[in-house]
Amino acid sequence: MYIAIALTFASAGLLDFRCEPRARVGRWQHARHAQKRVCVVASADAAPAEASAEMIAAPIAARVLEMQSSWRSPGRLLVGIVGVPGSGKSSVARATASVIGSGCAVVSMDGFHYSREELNTFPNVKEAHARRGAPFTFNVSGFLRMLRELSAGDNVRVPVFDHAKKDPSEGSILNSSVNTVIVEGNYLLIDDEEWRHVRDVLKETWFLDVPVDMAMSRVRARHMSELGLDKEQARARVDGNDRVNAILVENSKTRAHFIVDHCANVSRYR
Numbered sequence: 001m002y003i004a005i006a007l008t009f010a011s012a013g014l015l016d017f018r019c020e021p022r023a024r025v026g027r028w029q030h031a032r033h034a035q036k037r038v039c040v041v042a043s044a045d046a047a048p049a050e051a052s053a054e055m056i057a058a059p060i061a062a063r064v065l066e067m068q069s070s071w072r073s074p075g076r077l078l079v080g081i082v083g084v085p086g087s088g089k090s091s092v093a094r095a096t097a098s099v100i101g102s103g104c105a106v107v108s109m110d111g112f113h114y115s116r117e118e119l120n121t122f123p124n125v126k127e128a129h130a131r132r133g134a135p136f137t138f139n140v141s142g143f144l145r146m147l148r149e150l151s152a153g154d155n156v157r158v159p160v161f162d163h164a165k166k167d168p169s170e171g172s173i174l175n176s177s178v179n180t181v182i183v184e185g186n187y188l189l190i191d192d193e194e195w196r197h198v199r200d201v202l203k204e205t206w207f208l209d210v211p212v213d214m215a216m217s218r219v220r221a222r223h224m225s226e227l228g229l230d231k232e233q234a235r236a237r238v239d240g241n242d243r244v245n246a247i248l249v250e251n252s253k254t255r256a257h258f259i260v261d262h263c264a265n266v267s268r269y270r
Contacts, residue, residue: 053088056260057095060206063258064100067203068180075153078201081184082256083208084246085133086215086222092208093184105178107150109185111159112143115167131241135187135248140194147201150174150181163226186245189252199255207256212246 064079071077081096083089090108097104114128114137122128131137149156153176160171174181188198188205199205219242223234253259 053091053095054099056088056208057092057099059260060092060096060258061099063204064096064104064180064182068100071179075151076178077180077203078147078151078183079180080188080199080202080205081182081208082186082188082205082249082252083210084212084215084249085186085242086218086246087208087210089184089186089208093182097182100180100182103178104180104182105174106182106184107146107158107174108160109138109143109183109187110161111168111171112139112146113137113161113168114139117167131244133186133241134245135190135192135195138187140187140198144194144197144201147183147198151201186249187252189255190248191252191255204257205255206258206260207253209253209259209261212243212250215246216243 060079060081064077067077067079081089081093090106093106093108097106113132116129119125119128119132119137128137146156146158150158155173155175157173158171159168161167162169183202187195188202189207190196216238220231220234220238223229223237224231227234229237
């Protein structure tokens with residue numbers, strides 16, 4: 001049974017919000033094991049090809065603001081946004097933080113890519129470079145340590161991925177002025193070695209449920225524009241690495257607290 005929860009944006013009037021099951025009208029119900037499914041859809045008047053990052057971020061931000069109002073922990077509130085490569089995590093995370101406003105920061109797991117120099121020390125150097133972006137090419141121990149320090153409220157230096165250099169850089173320090181962190185990444189929910197401990201640090205997680213084929217078409221276009229690959233090279237890179245990673249991430253979505261659908265076809269959810 002679906003119970004609708006309307007989020008009204010008087011200035012835009014572009015968002016419908018639907019939730020299932022066991023949601024109570026007018027408020028959220030937090031239940032770690034009672035997964036709810038959220039559909040973000042555009043109104044017929046708007047009729048965009050896809051819901052925008054701002055529209056998808058709206059229910060996430062609303063939920064985080066509600067949690068902030070009752071947050072009594074001395075540490076920070078950490079919320080995860082998860083999805084396959086090309087699902088729009090970074091854009092949605094930034095849009096969510098923008099709605100929440102002061103005191104909210106975005107942290108990406110991309111800052112914990114092993115550098116190309118570090119990949120050269122792997123037993124299979126060729127595979128390490130070819131599969132860069134797969135779980136084993138990330139410093140998950142460092143990522144988990146940073147998340148725990150953030151959760152505790154410490155001042156923490158957060159590395160970022162420098163796309164110009166194609167390697168991580170040291171980033172900046174998050175200090176006590178930040179009380180809420182939106183953590184975005186592919187592998188926040190996978191059940192593999194140390195990765196399985198990541199979700200324990202996150203208060204809630206939201207999975208952006210984009211069809212893998214749609215996401216891979218975005219990734220192919222990104223490889224062509226950012227890496228200068230031709231169409232066949234981009235397709236080979238996607239099929240040999242990104243799609244493999246995407247299937248792993250897709251299979252982790254049942255561990256999320258919420259799943260957000262990007263709904264291009266409004267009637268599908270009426």
